[in-house]
Amino acid sequence: MPLCVLSRSSQIPAHLTRTSISAICTGPDWTHAYIKGRVVHKDALVPLDDDDFILKAVIQDVDSAPNTTCPEASIKMLLMGSLAKDFSRTVNLGDVVVASGFSVSKSSTVKQKHHPYSLLLSGEFASVYVCSPEVNSVVTRRRSPKAKVSDLQPEVNSVVTRNTASKALRETKKIKYTYSQLDELEVGTRVNVYGVVVFFKQPFKSSGTDYCTSLKITDQSNQKIGCSIFLAKLEEHPKLFQVGDIIRMHRVKVSRFNDSISLINTFGFSAVTFDGTVGEPVEPRTSSQSYHFDSDDQRKVEELRAWSSCQTLLPVPCSTTLSTVQPSAYFDLTCQLLAKAPIDSSCVLLRVWDGTRCPHPLLKVLVEPGVTDGPSSFSHERENLIANVLVYDNHVEVASQLKPGDFLRIYNLRAFPGSNKVPGVACSHPAEQDHLAFHLHGGTTYGRGIKVLPQTNSAVQELKRVIEGFIQEEDNSAMMEVWGTPPESINTMPMSTDSITETTCRHNLDSVTLSEVKRSNPGQVHHVRVQIKSYQPQKLHQSLKLFCDKCSTMQDLPDEDHVLGLFSAASHDMGPCSAPVWALSGQVQLPSEPAGPSDLSLYFSSQLMSEGKNKQLMFLKGASLAQVKTLSASYLNIVPVRSTGGQLTLLDLSAPVLFRGRRRFYGCKKCSNPAVREPSVEGVEEVSGQLVAEALGVELLRYVLLLRLELQDSSGSLDVLLWRDAELFFNVSAADAASSQEAQNHICQTMNSLCPPEGSKARRPWLDMCLVSYQTKDDGGSNETVYQICHTTLSKASPEPDPA
């Protein structure tokens, strides 16, 4: 970074010729010209990136009167790079400078009293010679590596070089950015600004190469300035969540469009955003690895928040929830995504909730089975809270990136009443004209779009509180029909040892004793370190239950003898039976083993047959349970049927409604409306169990594990349930446990090691657990507190089973 000092102005290179400032215009070649003027205005240095800077200054012709009003006596200079930095350091207001190697462009300044042209000092030939009274004839000069310094004084040159280099280094580390008020933006300049966001669109694809964020900001000047941010990467765009957010932008270009000022990002652009709410922590939101933030920024944000909060004319971010939404309204919805499913190439279904209940009935949307990302159904209670959002056109791309569990804000969502026309989708009841559908229409007008909110967002925090409250209630109602837990006391000295479980929750809690848990009010979460004293049921196959997600009831698995009897009874009904019109029927002769009737009737979907997929689904009449099991090896789905009054019907729902390999599926008697119907298999590659069940009108039951454990520690004992997170605990699926001996053995061995049998020499291991307590009603209708193990998983290989 060479700087040079000249002792006399005569050392200005001889090939340069002076010209007057008023003579500057575009056209002539100014390569060999210089101008001489007094610095009357000097902006702060603006850093562009690591080693690049820009600085604006105005100089006035030294030969003009100090107070001249002649617009052409002074001219604006834009200095770039190290020349700008050196100028900022060396030159003071009032200094006389000589400039050469400039280029001339039409001034962007609109005011009449300014010079119609401005100077750009950039590149290797741009030079500024300074002739201040204090620093006698200093010359700063930007120089290319090849430039000759033979016309500069060598001794002084070397001294100043060192000084400047070290000072310049310090300067870049504690750079002060200056921010322009929005009423003093000059077209053509590059500025840094702060503003309150009064309108914005999430980034959308421009017709060029970049995504575009469009926003409008204002500040204490009350000017409203539109901004367009073009960036190729979505993650680099400003993180805007709602109107009222505060944004700081570095290096935006002031330009003119349709008689108004607008801002566009330029090279080195960066943006940081802040929540605009008074009192919230001032936390910069940015994806940038490093950014500048100091106490001035803190103050700036707080000033803008305070000012903004008093402005009645600024838009207020809306806080509509599903419980307050009006039919036909457009609104922003903060919600959690539970599941999503493609509808067609220009439409995606988002199933969302915000934990509040919409007073208007919500449109139900049926989708192809097997295409849903996330659960395909929820508990009956939760289904009533779920809004089906249809997302169209340009928003499909963003929607495809979303994952169930994400917290979202959907901007300018339309609550559409009476909709029953959804492309490619059947509506449950077309007559339900007042049902609300939610549409995110195509386009970006009114800021229409979707944004994933971070977990730290205050609206997300609030939403999580509401949702967790609901889940707690949901659990309670689901547990209503399950056991109570009268606790009893025992005194046992604990042994000090490592836990063989770990908790997967994020509660930041210390462990408490079981007696402290018992003394606490219900509705809380506790962490405990315990042993298992006993458990029920001892016959672990009895811990397998069937649960209906729709009506939240639980039942035992049907007794095998009972199922055998149902099949046997069905096979004896030999009355005539007509096949449904859609079915192709046939007879089959089975070998004598396994035992059962020798003439079975088979029914196939003619549609599947025509596609050569007859192995995917078979309706089977007259077979024994053993025969069904055998045929299950050859057919993907087998539905046992019987003849009832000459019609083909399903067996009683206490028998399996569907066999898939070794797995049996049962239906809920309360929630099903069973009939033998042909599944809609058009375009389906493989027929799923869910598809068959839906065609049959059967609500499938889910296998669950339910155990009651008696826990103990030094303070006493406590009965708890292991249900909701039992699969997590054992690391085995209940459905596997129902069909696989290996999975059953795993559970048995685990329980055996956690609670060795009486008389065993094996020690009981210690377990860290997360317990949730809640209140429910016992059979007599009085309140009791139930404890359940949640978020707890066996972390180490289970100890060897008791050798004794």
Place this chain on the structure above:
DNA sequence: GCTTAGGGTTTG
């Protein structure tokens, strides 16, 4: 290196 958009409801 310097186009993109430049707020103001889909049409399902």
